[in-house]
Amino acid sequence: MSDWTAGYVADIGYTFGYYTELNPLRLRLPLLSSGYAFPNVESACELGFGQGVSVNMHAAASSIAHYGTDFNPAQANFAQELARQSGARLHLHDEAFAEFCNRSDLPDFDYIGLHGIWSWISDENRSVIVDFIRRKLKVGGVLYISYNTQPGWAAMLPMRGLLTEHAQVMAAPGQGIVSRIDSALDFAERLLATDPIFGRVNPVVGERIKRMKDQNRSYLAHEYFNRDWHPMTFSRMAEWLAGAKLNFACSAHYVDHVDAVNLSTEQQAFLKEIPDAMFREAVRDFMCNTQFRRDYWIKGGRRLNPVERVEALRQQQVxxxxxxxxxELKVSGYIGDATLNEGIYCPLLEAMSDHKPKTLNQLEQMTKAKGLSLPQILQAVMILVGKNDLAPVQDELGISKAKKQCDKLNAHLLQASRGSHDVGYLAAPLTGAAVPVNRFQQMFLLAKNNGRKSPEECVKFAWEYLENLNQRLTKEGKALETPEENIAELQRQAVEFFEKRLPILKALMVT
Known part of the structure; x- marks a missing residue:
């Protein structure tokens, strides 16, 4: 019997995470910042969509037709159910890459996305994917790809090999993946306690093992314990993607675009001396000890002239x-935490405090008296979007087409929140993306939609479900035991939700 998993962990589902970089509507600002024209995305494809939270949010919150596959049928089933609820233009499959990528009924795509999966598959599957991108990505189209990279993973490579070998050869018969992970981590911890020379030379490994012990086991299973696990250098990635006629455009992580928070003055000067852009990017990874890259690559990218670029930037809404x-007027970059300039950020935040969309041109006019220039505004916007304080806004046509789909998907998720905390997001028509809304906030929204008006009424609604399921809240890492303690904590959260979070969700057209 053939192994349909191809060495990939399948006996535990992937997390129900949402990855905003996969959003095709998010690529406009980084590409413009880097001087590239952006495609009008009408069709998108996600390879290895996991539980399908991201692809469903992005399809429901836009008019873009989305296609995708994930080899795990349980995950594909969950994703397909979300798609049925929203009625969005989604075509999701449970096929292996070789099968899906050779389907005859797929359109050509303006955008193809892969989150993390590149690091966990074989060279055979990588070849299939590169060939698919070569054939199916349109000229001018964009590939988003994220992957574990070097040199940031260099020290951990031998330990990861030891962890997976322990899980394979030391596990008791019938032991599940979670138990095998726990045993492997305990073994690694005991090994490092013997003060091996490897641990002395690579102290970061011990620190990582400690962090891993506190991490979600579903995440660890898929991140570390697949048969294939290959952190790849940027230069090697460029070699792979050259076969698909792709050129590197820029990072998809907005904060990466601001050198001042990622590189010292000396490092910036050193990089400027390197004429080759690709080699310069590889050297930058050494300066940052990069562990994970999130990148846009373009097939035949068109450079904008300065006038085109500025005009397009001024039209962007946030x-x-x-x-x-x-x-917080702080941002974390590769060189640590940086304090943001109040003279720039406070006027911008004041201009946007009404939670209404503003173009960069409007922000420029509104802050002119404070002396802010477009380059300063652009840099601040890139940082604030990267910190999830701002979000790009899609056009009116996209918003109008997305509203009904978002309402249907969100209604389904609100109902699900009565018994599950799996999906902690709702779809936002205004931004064409997902917005974090935790389980209790979803229950408050459900109560409100069912006629409850006050925080107290919403708390009573939520507590009835929690009590019937014998579920309790936690506070500061400890479970709250008595009904009074749970209700008090729910009340605190409900008041905060009504005062601070609900107005923003209304502005985003979530509710």
């Missing part, structure tokens, strides 16, 4: 998706 008082 919206504040956080309460102004909750926006």
């Amino acid at each position: 919206i504040l998706v956080n309460s102004p008082e909750n926006v």
Whole structure:
């Protein structure tokens, strides 16, 4: 009997995460910032969509036709159910890459996305994917690909091999993947406690093992314990993608576009001396000890002239998706935490405090008296979007087409929140993306949709379900035991939700 998993972990599902970089509507600002024209995305494809949360959110919140596959039928089934609920233009399959990529009924795509999966598959599957991209990505189309990279993973490579070998040869018969992971981590911890020379030379390994012990086992299973696990250098990735006629465009992580928070002055000067852009990017990874890359690659990217670029940037709309008082004037980059300039960020946040979409041109006019220039505004916007304080806004046509689909998907997720905390997001028509909304907030929204008006009424609604399921809240890592403690904590969260979160969800057209 053939192994349909191809060495990939399949006896435990992947996490129900949402990955905003997979959103085709998000690529406009980074590409414009880097001087590239962006495609009008009408068709998109996600390879290895996991539980399908991202692809469903992006399809429901836009008019884009989405296609995709994930080899795990349980995950594909969950994703397909979400698709049925929204009625969005989704075509999701449970096929292996070789099967899906050779389907005759697929259109050509403006956008193809892969999150993480590249690091966990064989060279045979990589060849299938590159050939698919070569054939099916349109000229001018964009590939988003994220992957574990070097040199950031260099020290961990031998330990990862030891962990997977332990899980294979030391596990008791019939032991499940979670138990095997726990045993492997315990073994690694005991090994490092003997003070091996490897641990002394690579102290970061011990720190990572400690962090892994606290991480979700579903995540660890898929991140570390697949048969194939290949952190790849940027230069090697470029060699692979050259066969698909792709050129590197820029990072999909917005904060990466701001050198000042990622590189020292000396490092920036050193990189400027390197004329070759690809080699410069490889050297940058050494400066940052990069572990994970999130990149856009273009097939035949068109460079904009300065006038085109500035005009397109000025038309871009953004919206504040956080309460102004909750926006920290700090950002974490590769060189540590940086304090943001109040003279730039405070006027911008004030201009956007009404939670209404603003173009960069409008922000430029509104902050002109404070002396802000378009380059300063662009840099601040890139950082604030990267910190999830701002979000790009899609056009009116996209919003109008997405509203009904989002309402249907969100209604389904709100109903599911009565018994599950799996999906902690709702679809936002305004941004064409997902927005974090935890289980209790979803239950408050459901209560509100069912006629409850006050925080107290919503708390009573939520507590009835939690009590019937014998479920309890936690606070500061400890379970709350008594009904009074649980209701008090729900009340605190409900008041905060009504005062701070609900107005933002309304602005995003989530509710």
